[in-house]
Amino acid sequence: MKADIISIGDELLKGHRVNTNAPFIAIELGRIGIPVNRIITCSDDPKAIRDTVTDSLGDAELVLVTGGLGPTRDDRTRTVVQELLGRGLVSDPGSYERIVDIFRKRGREVTETMRDQALVIDGSVTIPNTKGTAPGMIIDCGEAFGNRHLVLMPGVPAEMEAMMKLTVIPFFTPMSGAFIRHTPIMTMGIGETQLAGMIVDVEDGMPEHTTLSYLPHAAGVSLMVSTSGTDRQAVEDENRRIVDAIVSRAGAFVYATADETLEEVVVRTLIERGLRVAVAESCTGGLVSSRLTDVPGSSECFLRGLVTYSNEAKEDLLGVDAETIRLHGAVSESVASEMARGCLRKSGVDIAVATTGIAGPGGGSPEKPVGTVCVAVASKFGEGALQVEASTFTMHGDRRLNKARFSEAALRALLARLRSFSV
């Protein structure tokens, strides 16, 4: 069984809205072993909807449609499908009651529009809408369409998501014979080509039901190992075997084999070890602190961040020596080291990271081009000695991308220091 996803909406075709519904549906279907064959975005126009649905019903056993089920006049999905299948409409009493109830609570009168919204296509299974008004429908399209299934849902993400989880996934689970396991392998500090070179033999010997995807992102590349099959245990075992084989080759660059962000791993490691961190940032402008504090519970380990953009702030807040800045420049490993050391001392933490660099577009020079960043980590664990280590990296992006990559380098440096320290 495979699925097509159809996303209806002119706002998607104009690019005014990003399609987040399709990936949500794809992930949910993946969990019950239904692969997605195509995702098609088409216009609100009835002919476009009809052509696209017809085409997909010839292509996939399950076709899920979002959009065009609301009360406004550009919502035409139900009518089009009704005509395509040659079926009438019937009122769904449960939906009608819920709609009337919602509007009464808002102090609104019951109107003909509400009655219309509670109509479903004859012979369909109603998908209750727990987050809005219009119900969804699961339709067996009948013999003319090889008994393929059509699922109609609203385009509003919260409504669609609740429908998928509460009704659609439970409905189709028994029909799916397959089981899929996806394992992400999150890497840092390595590019796509180099990574591919390290695991070429694993890729060459990949079993038929396992696939490997490269997912490049702003700061590097991650892998996704996907295994499908009908025997849950066999799928789990094979997936684990491939993941282990990749980690055994590229382990130095792997920071997680779960869907964890780098900041989540850093915060988790800090909390597990009872360590506290502070951040001193120049070029990253608060992004390192912001990423760490994106993680729930980070207040257990993150005490403070200092965004010292001006030289004066570096001297004033971190005790960086004006002479060091004069001699080496604000973007230098010496200044980064003094920032980290000052941040550690003044904040009373166990580990501190500092960034200073040139995010661009201005400010570069031949020796220190745009994209240069110096990262330093200072640490003093327990009775140990103070350690300060600095490195320089060069990135090749625009300002925002450089900031993202700089912050990634800082988090990587933090994690590397944490991992080098045995409890």
Add this chain to the structure above:
Amino acid sequence: MKADIISIGDELLKGHRVNTNAPFIAIELGRIGIPVNRIITCSDDPKAIRDTVTDSLGDAELVLVTGGLGPTRDDRTRTVVQELLGRGLVSDPGSYERIVDIFRKRGREVTETMRDQALVIDGSVTIPNTKGTAPGMIIDCGEAFGNRHLVLMPGVPAEMEAMMKLTVIPFFTPMSGAFIRHTPIMTMGIGETQLAGMIVDVEDGMPEHTTLSYLPHAAGVSLMVSTSGTDRQAVEDENRRIVDAIVSRAGAFVYATADETLEEVVVRTLIERGLRVAVAESCTGGLVSSRLTDVPGSSECFLRGLVTYSNEAKEDLLGVDAETIRLHGAVSESVASEMARGCLRKSGVDIAVATTGIAGPGGGSPEKPVGTVCVAVASKFGEGALQVEASTFTMHGDRRLNKARFSEAALRALLARLRSFSV
């Protein structure tokens, strides 16, 4: 002339990645009057690519394909298109030189893979890749395909975006007969329903070739006014007239009628007025500073940010009175005001903003639920008196969404204060 967009990648079908390339391309095409007919996401599988490209070439005059042009083996677009059109490959010397240059700078040897990446389909116009290695291609598919055009680009967003702006849009501009003008109207501090009520008469009298879209986002709603036609001047005039009519009604909530972010407007305003800013953050964890420093040139006005997550840091770095925290709690307008005042004084700036709140998921209470934020702005312009003003807002999101909304509230408060101050 209309376009189909094909996004290739198993990771998109599995839902592991959201398709942000298609909306980017759609917006760029919209600017030169080429509407998008369909957006199709298909698998890396050669047959799927071939079928989808063939289908789209029967459907649209212009087909833009992203994905499958990199160095790894799941990148098969070029081969499939080559076979479909029955053409050979030729080396593109410019691309080869650039690739070799990139790898030499990184201290890597020249390999066969690099030579392969510089190959383009015979008879195509090369799209230089200014952000990566593999070049893109614009292909006139020949008489067999009605001389329709196929554009191949990598799936890496930064690479594709540069290609669209530098080569693809200039190439197709002369072929498009139509002209479209989109003007965004960026609002703050108002919801969709309320905004719609204010401009109902403008919507009712909207001319035929102009449409108005509501684009709700994390922190509010923006509008997009789109006008199309063949006469550039008439399109511009009509679009301007509608935008002016909306601004005349909802102007108090409009912060920009260009594609400007709130942080861009804040930084521009600060620089125009020669003012300097500092930021004191608790719950936003560095995000306000990071957003301001996302703007090129922000170092002209942004001096420092202090992420005072712990109470001790608030006292230590900002001089917040421990007694104020004890009496009112860390999340209070009193503490926010002391943070802003302390930040202004200690940083020697003209204006400072402070945030303290509860991003969640933990830390809420009946009086101060998760989502509560207190924002304070302290300012002292020229010879004027010190002014401190604080407000409290309640947001309803998860941790990251709350942080985003909190930071939006802080930037809004900054901008409101700047606008209330006449030079």
